[in-house]
Amino acid sequence: MKRAFCLFAFTLVLWNCSEDEVGYEPTPYQLEIPEIFADNIIAPIIPTTNPLTEEGVALGKRLFFDPILSDDGSMACASCHMPQSTFTDNLERSIGIDGLSGPRNSMPLFNLAWNYNERFNWDGKALSLETQAIEPVENPLELHSDWTEVIERLQNHPEYPELFRLAFKTSTISIELTTKSIAQFERTLISANSKFDRYSLGLTSLTPQELNGLDIFLREDKGDCFHCHGNPNNPLWTDNDFHNNGLDETFSDLGLGAVTGDPNDNGKFRTPSLRNLQFSPPYMHDGRFETLDEVIDFYSEGLQNSSTIDPLMKNVSQGGVQLSDSDKADLRAFLLTLSDPSFISNPDFQN
Amino acid sequence: MKRLLITLMIIASISYSCSDDDSRPSSANVNFVFSHTWDDVSIDNDNLNTINVTNENGELLDFTRIRYLISRFEFTNIEDGTSFLFNGYKFTDLSQTSTYNFSADNNTIPTGRYRLRFVWGFNEADNIDGAYLDLNSASWNWPAPLGGGYHFLQMDGQYNIDSTPSNYNFHNGTARFSENPPVYEQNFKVIDFYEIIEVNDNTSVEVIMNISEFFKNPHRWDLNILDTPLMPNYEAQKMMQDNVETVFSLGEITQN
Numbered sequence: 001m002k003r004a005f006c007l008f009a010f011t012l013v014l015w016n017c018s019e020d021e022v023g024y025e026p027t028p029y030q031l032e033i034p035e036i037f038a039d040n041i042i043a044p045i046i047p048t049t050n051p052l053t054e055e056g057v058a059l060g061k062r063l064f065f066d067p068i069l070s071d072d073g074s075m076a077c078a079s080c081h082m083p084q085s086t087f088t089d090n091l092e093r094s095i096g097i098d099g100l101s102g103p104r105n106s107m108p109l110f111n112l113a114w115n116y117n118e119r120f121n122w123d124g125k126a127l128s129l130e131t132q133a134i135e136p137v138e139n140p141l142e143l144h145s146d147w148t149e150v151i152e153r154l155q156n157h158p159e160y161p162e163l164f165r166l167a168f169k170t171s172t173i174s175i176e177l178t179t180k181s182i183a184q185f186e187r188t189l190i191s192a193n194s195k196f197d198r199y200s201l202g203l204t205s206l207t208p209q210e211l212n213g214l215d216i217f218l219r220e221d222k223g224d225c226f227h228c229h230g231n232p233n234n235p236l237w238t239d240n241d242f243h244n245n246g247l248d249e250t251f252s253d254l255g256l257g258a259v260t261g262d263p264n265d266n267g268k269f270r271t272p273s274l275r276n277l278q279f280s281p282p283y284m285h286d287g288r289f290e291t292l293d294e295v296i297d298f299y300s301e302g303l304q305n306s307s308t309i310d311p312l313m314k315n316v317s318q319g320g321v322q323l324s325d326s327d328k329a330d331l332r333a334f335l336l337t338l339s340d341p342s343f344i345s346n347p348d349f350q351n
Numbered sequence: 352m353k354r355l356l357i358t359l360m361i362i363a364s365i366s367y368s369c370s371d372d373d374s375r376p377s378s379a380n381v382n383f384v385f386s387h388t389w390d391d392v393s394i395d396n397d398n399l400n401t402i403n404v405t406n407e408n409g410e411l412l413d414f415t416r417i418r419y420l421i422s423r424f425e426f427t428n429i430e431d432g433t434s435f436l437f438n439g440y441k442f443t444d445l446s447q448t449s450t451y452n453f454s455a456d457n458n459t460i461p462t463g464r465y466r467l468r469f470v471w472g473f474n475e476a477d478n479i480d481g482a483y484l485d486l487n488s489a490s491w492n493w494p495a496p497l498g499g500g501y502h503f504l505q506m507d508g509q510y511n512i513d514s515t516p517s518n519y520n521f522h523n524g525t526a527r528f529s530e531n532p533p534v535y536e537q538n539f540k541v542i543d544f545y546e547i548i549e550v551n552d553n554t555s556v557e558v559i560m561n562i563s564e565f566f567k568n569p570h571r572w573d574l575n576i577l578d579t580p581l582m583p584n585y586e587a588q589k590m591m592q593d594n595v596e597t598v599f600s601l602g603e604i605t606q607n
Contacts, residue, residue: 040481041488116488218494220520220580231492233481239490264400311415311507311518314579 026053026167029184034192036200036235037114044113044187050130050180052187055167060185062163063178065351068153070097070143077136077182080106083349086276087189092287094142102141103253105287108280110191110343111273115240122269122285123255124242129183134175147175154178191275191343192235199337200232206337213334216327220314223299223321223331227312228271237275237338242268243310246303246320247284255285257308267308278339292335296328378461379606380553381437383424383453386602387417387445387560394562396446403512406566408573412510412519417445417562419504420491422473424455426465429547435460440473442486465548467556471540471595472503478525478537497582498525498535504591506565510574519578521565523595526588536585538592546601557602564598565591 029052031044046052063069067076080094081087087109093101104122112120118128126132136142137150154160154173161171168177198204206214216223218231228245230237242256244267251257257266269285283289289298301319303309314321323331343349387394389404394414405411422440427433437455444450472478480499481487493500504523509516528534548556566572570590581587 040484042484114488215496218496220494220497220522220582224580226492226494227490230490231494233487233492234490236488309518311509311520311579313518316518 024169026055026169028052029054029057029188031113031188032190034190034197036192036197037190040233040235041114042116045116045118046113046187047128047130050183052184053167055163056181056184057188058185059163059167060181060183061349063182064185068157069137069145069150071145071149072097075143077133078351080142081109083346083351084279084344086110086191086279086344087349088280090281092282096140096142097144098140100141102139104285105282107272108276109186110189110275111236112189113187114236117240119240119242119270123259124270125259129186130176130179133179133182133186151175151178189343189349191340193342194275194338194340196232196334196337197235197340200235207333209330209333210337211334213330213332216323216331217334222327223323224312224314225274225299225331228310229274236273238271238273240271242270243312244268244306244308245299246305246309246313246316247288247298249304249306251306253286264308267306268310274335275338276340276343278336279344292332293328296323296331299323300328375551376462378459379550380454380458381426381460381550382458382553382555383441384555384557385441385443385451385453385560386557387451387562389563390561394445395451396448399445404563406510406563406574407571408566408575410510410574411513412508412574413512414445414506414508416508417504417506418489418491418502419443419506419560420472420486420501421453421469422477423468423470424453425468426460426548426550427468428461429464429466433461435465440477440483442489442491444489460550462550462552465550466546467544467548467601469542471542471592472524472538473501474539474541475537478539493524494582496530496533497527498533500525503539504565504595506562510578517574517578519574520581521591522582523588523591524582526585526592527583528585530583536589538588540592540595542596542599544599544601548601548604550606552606555603555605555607557604559600559602560598561600562598565594568594568597570594 031052064077067073069076075097080089082089088106093104094106095101107122112129120126120129120132126135137145137147151173160173164173164177165171167181195204199206217225228239228243230239242265248267251267254266256268257263277292281290283295289295299320300323303313303316303320305316309316394402399414399417403411403413420440420442424437426435438457439455441453442450478500480495481492486501491501493502502522502524504521506521508519510519511517524538526536526538528536570593577587
């Protein structure tokens with residue numbers, strides 16, 4: 001009798017185990033670190049609690065493009081983060097499923113695993129890529145959905161439970177696993193093949209105008225762009241830090257200040273990368289500038305003073321760094337060398 | 352019997368020697384703890400962005416950020432002149448308390464009496480453009496048109512905050528003597544401490560950085576004239592090199 005009971009218990013254990021796939025392991029995803037990154041900057045941040053797997057990345061990609069996350073099935077993450085626009089949407093401020101626009105411009109998505117501070121969004125509110133993916137699903141100005149319903153829809157879907165099982169060894173879908181997979185996909189979005197990258201690797205040359213633009217970028221007495229936007233030794237082209245760059249005298253959007261509650265952070269927003277500017281207009285956290293020329297004019301003559309303006313902003317009382325027309329043209333030419341057409345056409349990143 | 356007696360005496364002698372050695376280890380770890388002040392007032396991540404101070408020239412100023420680089424920590428034994436060079440460098444961001452302390456991976460040295468020196472910034476051999484991935488990742492580079500390498504100091508804020516606030520960018524690194532043709536001058540400084548540091552056991556050495564000295568000694572700094580841009584200003588760079596000499600002093604030395 002005792003032996004029969006043991007056999008029954010053993011069978012029960014095996015049955016339960018098969019539900020959560022004992023013995024099966026997802027395939028580790030080999031994130032290819034571009035040479036220009038490996039040569040210059042430290043390794044990307046991959047949380048030990050969410051290692052990349054082939055199945056996890058594939059699931060994340062499918063979820064990223066699937067409108068199932070929105071309340072009415074009309075929009076996906078990719079609606080505001082389109083691959084052909086370097087994963088932004090080219091709108092001043094993004095429009096959600098109810099036709100209402102949010103307060104901010106959609107941020108481009110690339111090289112996110114190299115954000116060492118792990119503060120995401122314009123205001124640094126999200127403290128990891130995983131947590132970043134939570135909020136837009138329920139935000140009434142974005143996907144305006146309900147996570148409980150989203151999980152129910154995914155759980156009842158003919159394919160998703162199996163995709164989750166392959167990615168996470170369980171077909172029981174949760175918010176945590178959903179956002180983990182989206183974060184995995186986002187970490188694979190790497191852009192490192194611009195003309196300037198190839199120049200840094202000795203594979204091409206820059207024109208005299210582009211080289212002069214780089215000089216303006218690097219000169220403290222000219223553009224002084226490098227303190228916030230990196231340099232040839234930091235190919236991220238952002239410090240991923242938060243600055244008040246002098247857009248306004250008073251703030252309708254407090255940015256980081258609304259997150260930290262510290263008035264010294266009012267008007268500070270995360271420095272965006274200068275990569276792929278060609279594909280990501282309009283610019284700034286509220287998309288106020290339609291063209292790159294407007295941005296350069298702003299830093300040259302349009303700065304507004306305020307209590308938290310970053311001291312790195314030069315000549316604020318004169319409006320900015322006062323570049324000549326030819327300097328502006330050269331700086332623009334250099335900035336466009338940071339664009340990476342192969343990124344927006346990468347088949348791995350298309351729906 | 353005589354042989355046994357001699358053997359016992361030798362054993363006793365060795366035992367005595369061993370017990371004597373046990374009371375003082377032959378080697379110990381040395382770690383550095385940095386604290387930052389404006390004269391007698393402590394500055395750390397809590398008050399970095401709120402404290403207002405007055406410099407020697409009378410300007411009331413504040414800080415947005417202070418970051419700096421120190422390298423080549425070296426202990427020299429005052430008895431026999433033996434030197435121990437600690438690996439690595441110390442990149443400090445005053446907004447991050449985790450960067451205040453420094454422990455080299457080769458921080459175990461023989462016990463003894465030492466003097467400390469370190470290098471402000473990188474010396475010429477170490478100041479290699481783009482060579483340090485962690486510093487690149489922190490955008491700590493000094494632009495190639497100014498000689499390349501790395502910043503030694505980045506101190507940003509506003510001055511005359513009680514009247515007409517203006518920005519200052521007190522940045523230090525390689526000095527460019529001439530732009531065309533480009534002539535660069537290394538701008539590091541060896542900081543020597545003359546106090547004797549006794550290392551009898553694991554030792555913690557406090558180094559105090561008095562930020563006010565950057566504006567004081569030997570050059571009284573007038574921010575109304577020298578605020579920004581200072582990186583391409585050769586004279587300003589050399590004045591910073593002079594003024595850093597008195598910025599650091601030794602604080603408490605503790606053994607445990």
